Amino acid sequence: MHILVLGAGVVGTTTAWFLQKQGHQVTVVDRQSQAGLETSYANGGQISVSHAEPWANPSAPLKVLKWLFRADAPLLFRPKPDPAQWRWAISFLTQCTPAKAAHNIRQMVNLGTYSRGKLQALRQETGLEYDHLEKGILHFYTNPAEFDAALEPTRIMCELGCDRQVIDANRAVELEPALKPIQHKIAGATYTSEDESGDARKFTQALAERCRVAGVEFCYGTQVLGFERAGERILGVQVLKNGHHETLRADAYVLSLGSFSALLARQLGLFLNIYPAKGYSITVPVKNEEAAFNVSLTDDEYKLVYSRLGDRIRVAGTAELSGYSRTLNYTRCRAIVRRTAEIMPEAGYWDQAEFWTGLRPATPSNVPYVGKSHFANLYLNTGHGTLGWTHSCGSAAALADIVDGRKPEVDFAFSGI
Structure with missing residues (x-):
């Protein structure tokens, strides 16, 4: 056919x-x-079965409201006279119940686990090289409330077969020494050893x-x-x-x-019911090999993901629901640089950041x-x-x-x- x-x-x-x-x-x-x-082209680079908590969850409505007037908010809703945007937003709110969030986690974990296996088989068959690392993904939390809120979704993921281990700050730094400068700020973390990273482009x-x-x-x-x-x-x-x-x-x-x-x-x-969620990324050269990370990271409070792509560092995240424009918002770009430099100041040449934005095709669930x-x-x-x-x-x-x-x-x- x-x-x-x-x-x-x-x-x-x-x-x-x-x-x-x-x-x-x-x-x-x-x-x-x-x-x-x-x-x-320049996404976060993670193969992240562990990134299965949907944006639409019980804590989301209050957060979105709190972030409404922050130009650097992790999730930014810019109201427009666009019926598609409002239909999406209303549907998003209906997905924020505990039952629907649990259902959506199940869908994403099941598809993610299956997909990761298919990728591994394809890589073995073809020998494709794309700066991939099989060192897992570590979610770290610098806000105790965010860490506490992650425990129930993590429990659900574990029941579905995603081995997302709850760990403390000491273990997080043991797994990824690049987090040492902020060890005192880490309220808790989770680690999924089977997850991967690599350059999607x-x-x-x-x-x-x-x-x-x-x-x-x-x-x-x-x-x-x-x-x-x-x-x-x-x-x-x-x-x-x-x-x-x-x-x-x-x-x-x-x-x-x-x-x-x-x-x-x-x-x-x-x-x-798909609406563009405009995401941003920065790509910078590695500055100090000892200070740079190898385990892929997720900064859940700021909704940022970090991947090591050879001699480059990729940090991506945030979401802006504002239509189909791909114009760079430099306030949001600089916010990513600022947060990343705060966490690991010597890892990359942050003043050489290459900015990128793309439209993620998001469903409310x-x-x-x-x-x-x-x-x-x-x-x-x-x-x-x-x-x-x-x-x-x-x-x-x-x-x-x-x-x-x-x-x-x-x-x-x-x-x-």
């Missing part, structure tokens, strides 16, 4: 890989000149090359405009390439356009859309929010099974809209 994958980020590229592995002819369409140049571009060698066609510089349809079937995708309008046809189609998936789906009468739409030949693999890198291989493998009429191996609430 010929399958057209819309989007060449980490999710679209892994989807192409698993579909071609199952014998399908695959074409990938993307408006950029290479794979992995948008949301996958390097991975995506290396895998895209493997896909190309295996026969996958990539149509770069091609903007998706809309669909041709007949009843409940997609007949083609309308695109713009080199100033010319074309219609690309296939037997089936996969929508993996991140935050832009929702806009395109509306043309078909499909409502995907943090659970992505993976599965078949009500159109006979349209499939969804989108809405992964902050966990696109973590969930990419698992959601791609599961979707390939769904396309072939098989039940995926993972226990997950697959979409059927």
